[in-house]
Amino acid sequence: MTKPATSHQTLDEAGEFAESVPHEKLARSRAAQAVLWVVLIAAVLLAPAVLYPVFVMQLLCFALFACAFNLLIGFTGLLSFGHAAFFGGAAYICGHVVKVWGLPPLVGILAGGVFAAALGYVVGSLAIRRQGIYFAMITLALAQIVYFLALQLPFTGGENGLQGIPRGTLFGLFDLNDPLPMYYFVAAIFLAGFLIIYRTIHSPFGQVLQAIRENEPRARSLGYNVDRFKLIAFVLSASLAGVAGSTKAIVFQFASLTDAHWQMSGEVILMTLIGGMGTIFGPVVGSVVIITLQHYLADIGSWVQVVIGAIFIVSVLLFRRGVVGELARMLKISSV
């Protein structure tokens, strides 16, 4: 995505600020990140005291979905336009495992994640052969196939979706029909997923991903098998998107076509862009903004889409780095 920029400064310009600035920035960034982590964890733990738990659970599912998506677009430079297939497809698998096979919800969610990983392997293997818009089109086309399978296959319930998925119990101890155990179950899944993504970005693997995103031919010329890195990132992203979708199916006891529809793929792009792609906390902020708007503006019907569209245009024109990206820039801290 980023082209290597050529600058024509003289040698002296760079010399002066060389030593001091990066260390200060590093220290500030660390402090800011520590604060954000505390705020995030506190918010997740305390939210059900103030807000309607199901609403917050929905937020968490979408936040995880957006973070998983961001791992691809923000940290690998791949624009997938088919992530709904993993989110929605896994929801059906999870629903089926729990409702028809009668297995516990945690097993259902893991099954959804494994299914999404396998699907991600297939879609990723095909899509990474092409770049840019062609990559996006291949992911979209394959996601449409998944959508039509979801519409046609008998076990999905077609237009009606898969309804009445039981929430069951966690480890046979906690009744997930109670709002609070269910909430903290979802919160734990979200935090675990968020941590996995955070660690992936800050791993030796993540370092190579960043190199690939910044200058792919150079990464190849240094001997990195770029396709393999992209594929692993794709599978990771898909499986976490699947976990998010499966969890949502348990929360709402319902897997529907909406979650596998291409509009959902668009929505997750929107959330990531508004929050700030390539930032750690951006997708969480973006999904909070979008879901909250959809929730509180539900009364005005389809005008919600107009409002969201307007916000999107404003954000692309005025703050392209997204909410978190722009804030980080103003405060001169790192957003990763």
Add this chain to the structure above:
Amino acid sequence: MSDFILEATDLSRSFGGFMAVRNVNLKIARGSIHALIGPNGAGKTTMFNLLTKFITPSSGTITFNGRNITHLKPEEIANLGIVRSFQISAVFPHLTALENVRIALQKRLDVSYQFWRSRKILSTLDDEALARLDQVGLKRFAHVPAVELPYGRKRALEIATTLGLEPELMLLDEPTQGMGSEDVGQVADLIKRVSVGRTIIMVEHNLGVVSKLADSITVLSRGEVLAEGTYEQVSKNPAVMEAYMGIKAEEVA
């Protein structure tokens, strides 16, 4: 082992009906600096991309240390010890200079696929990365993002990164392109310094740099080898003077 580290035999590449490179034979002596020169459109860049596997030849073979590498991928030859640079400076712009070099050094830790591991392990490479930066005069820029470095220093960073792989053969694509005369001198000195113990092939427009650095030269014109030899020999060759200067004169006009 043969005296030649890299040999290209009857190498051709056509794009549609256009033969960009036609039956080129090239032998690169081990430990030498070899320059590929020629007027615009002579096929230098195509030749360079063929040798570095970024494009595949229509026919012909390439051997490296006696091994046929004609059908390998760029990342595979990199792991054999052939590393290239690019015409536009090839750095990772938002990584610091230190991190840029570490990307190359990281390969030997064999942890690059471990997404579950903290990248703190990479800091074990910091000392060596700093030493590499020092080698090219960039030590005090270690924590500056590459994008903020001036052009000449970006090229130096690129060379430091390449050296991190300890390549046996380095291919430099117009290393002094777009530079002011001070930077050209610095980069030329740097190339001379790092050429010790390895082989370098470079495409270069600046004949001053070529005359100063190159042990041998291949002149390409219209996709074919026009002349070969030392700078002295080549610069006196009438065919070269005609092809090269003729087009040069037009360019100036």
